Every structure is written in structure tokens, then in C-alpha cells.
Amino acid sequence: MRRPYSIMRADKQSGHIDILYKVVGQGSSLLATRKEGDTIQCLGPIGNEFTISASTTYPLLLGGGVGIPPMVFLADELRNIKDLHPFVIMGSEIPFPFTVKPSKILLPGIPNDVIAAMPLLDDWGVVSRLTSQQGYQGCYQGYAHELAEKWVESLDDTSGIEVFACGPTPMLQAVAGFAKKHTIPCQLSLEEHMACAVGGCAGCVVPFKENDKVIAMKRVCVDGPIFNAQNIF
Numbered sequence: 756m757r758r759p760y761s762i763m764r765a766d767k768q769s770g771h772i773d774i775l776y777k778v779v780g781q782g783s784s785l786l787a788t789r790k791e792g793d794t795i796q797c798l799g800p801i802g803n804e805f806t807i808s809a810s811t812t813y814p815l816l817l818g819g820g821v822g823i824p825p826m827v828f829l830a831d832e833l834r835n836i837k838d839l840h841p842f843v844i845m846g847s848e849i850p851f852p853f854t855v856k857p858s859k860i861l862l863p864g865i866p867n868d869v870i871a872a873m874p875l876l877d878d879w880g881v882v883s884r885l886t887s888q889q890g891y892q893g894c895y896q897g898y899a900h901e902l903a904e905k906w907v908e909s910l911d912d913t914s915g916i917e918v919f920a921c922g923p924t925p926m927l928q929a930v931a932g933f934a935k936k937h938t939i940p941c942q943l944s945l946e947e948h949m950a951c952a953v954g955g956c957a958g959c960v961v962p963f964k965e966n967d968k969v970i971a972m973k974r975v976c977v978d979g980p981i982f983n984a985q986n987i988f
């Protein structure tokens with residue numbers, strides 16, 4: 756069976772896509788044995804996409820662990836849209852899979868010593884900050900949603916903020932709680948185990964809520980992976 760992976764970057768001109776993956780088990784270990792020039796069998800892209808509301812001016816992107824790659828993709832898409840000011844926060848409990856550098860961009864509301872950033876995003880002019888519990892230099896000591904909350908609470912006006920998040924379920928649950936507390940719209944990209952990836956096996960279903968009541972089961976592979984936070988938590 757295939758394994759689900761996010762697209763981190765896509766070059767429409769050359770037809771290349773980049774994925775960034777962590778070796779965790781059999782499938783990703785086999786993938787790691789592939790060499791440049793080898794071919795692999797893929798199916799995709801599958802599922803839906805983040806949608807930016809007309810009222811959004813401050814997209815707040817939160818990526819945790821293997822939820823980091825889709826946030827890079829989203830930042831790449833958003834950076835050239837006029838009047839949007841994306842802010843990306845990435846959390847990891849293992850060393851970040853890129854060379855961490857101090858950001859050249861300061862952001863009011865974020866402590867000056869929380870300065871570690873992803874250089875690619877800095878080069879794009881997109882503000883990013885990193886969080887970890889591991890004491891990495893320049894990173895916020897805590898979770899991504901906690902730094903996001905610090906920033907939100909420093910603002911007089913939070914209208915225009917919309918949260919987009921991807922990461923493990925406990926992180927997404929915490930992000931949904933933070934967004935609800937501050938009445939900020941929030942879209943989540945769920946991580947579920949997948950088998951067929953075409954909507955046939957129901958191996959990836961999650962309960963879908965309306966007004967806090969489960970009204971249906973939705974397939975993450977074709978109905979998602981992106982859902983509004985209030986439909987999930």
C-alpha cells in the first residue's frame with residue numbers, strides 16, 4: 756500500500772514536486788533506499804485544499820512535525836497574493852530538517868529572543884518562527900499554538916487572522932481550542948492512516964460534527980484532509 760505524503764513544493768513549469776519525509780517504519784525506510792533517478796509509483800494529488808477567505812489578511816500557519824511540509828507549500832502559494840501577510844510557526848521535538856538561522860524579520864508581539872526561522876521562508880519575506888520543548892537556540896520553548904496565542908494576545912484587533920494547521924492530532928486539538936477561544940476561523944489538515952486513498956475502503960474516516968453533534972463520518976483521503984476545526988473537535 757502507498758503512504759500519504761504532503762507536497763512541500765511544486766514547480767508548475769518543470770513539473771517537479773518536493774516531498775520531505777521522516778523515516779518511521781517500513782514504507783518510509785524503503786523510500787529512503789531510493790536513489791536519484793529511481794522511479795516510484797505515486798497517486799495524486801488527492802483530497803481538498805486550504806481555502807483563503809476573502810476577509811483573511813493575516814494567515815497564521817502552524818505546522819508540527821510531519822505537518823511542516825504542507826505549511827511550506829501554503830506559504831509559497833500565499834506569499835505572492837497581494838495584501839496577505841502570512842506568519843508561519845513550526846514546531847518540532849527532533850532537530851528541524853533544515854539549517855535554522857536567525858530571522859531578519861522582526862514581528863511585534865514575538866519576543867526578540869524567539870528568532871530562529873526557516874531561511875527559505877525568510878528569503879521569501881515570509882515571517883517564520885520555530886518552537887520546541889528541546890531547548891534549541893532561538894526557538895520558543897513550548898508548543899506552536901502557545902507562541903501563536905502569545906502573538907494574538909499582543910494585538911488590539913484579531914479580525915483578518917485565519918489559522919491553517921497540520922500536525923499530530925493532539926496538536927490539532929490544541930490549535931482548535933486556541934482558535935475557538937479567540938474566535939478565529941481555523942482550518943485543519945488531518946493526519947490519518949490511509950489504505951486505498953480513493954475513498955473506497957473507509958479506513959481513514961473521522962467523525963464530522965455540526966453544532967457539537969456528530970452528523971456523519973468523513974473520509975480524510977477524499978473529503979479532507981482539510982476540515983474546519985469546529986467540524987472535527
Ligand SMILES: Cc1cc2nc3c(=O)[nH]c(=O)nc-3n(C[C@H](O)[C@H](O)[C@H](O)COP(=O)(O)OP(=O)(O)OC[C@H]3O[C@@H](n4cnc5c(N)ncnc54)[C@H](O)[C@@H]3O)c2cc1C
Nearest residue numbers: 758759760761775776777780781782783821824946947948
Ligand atoms: C495527509 C497526510 C500527509 C502526510 N504528510 C507527510 C509528510 O509530508 N512527511 C512525512 O514524513 N509524513 C507525512 N505523513 C505521515 C506519513 O504518512 C507516515 O509517516 C507514513 O505513512 C509512515 O509509513 P511507514 O510505512 O514508514 O510507517 P509504518 O510502519 O506504517 O508506521 C510507523 C509509525 O508511523 C505511524 N503512522 C503510520 N502512518 C501514519 C499516518 N498516516 N499518520 C500518522 N502516523 C502514522 C504508525 O502509527 C507507527 O507509529 C502524512 C500523513 C497524512 C495522512
Ligand code: FES
Nearest residue numbers: 950952956957976
Ligand atoms: S483511505 Fe480508503 S477511504 Fe480513505
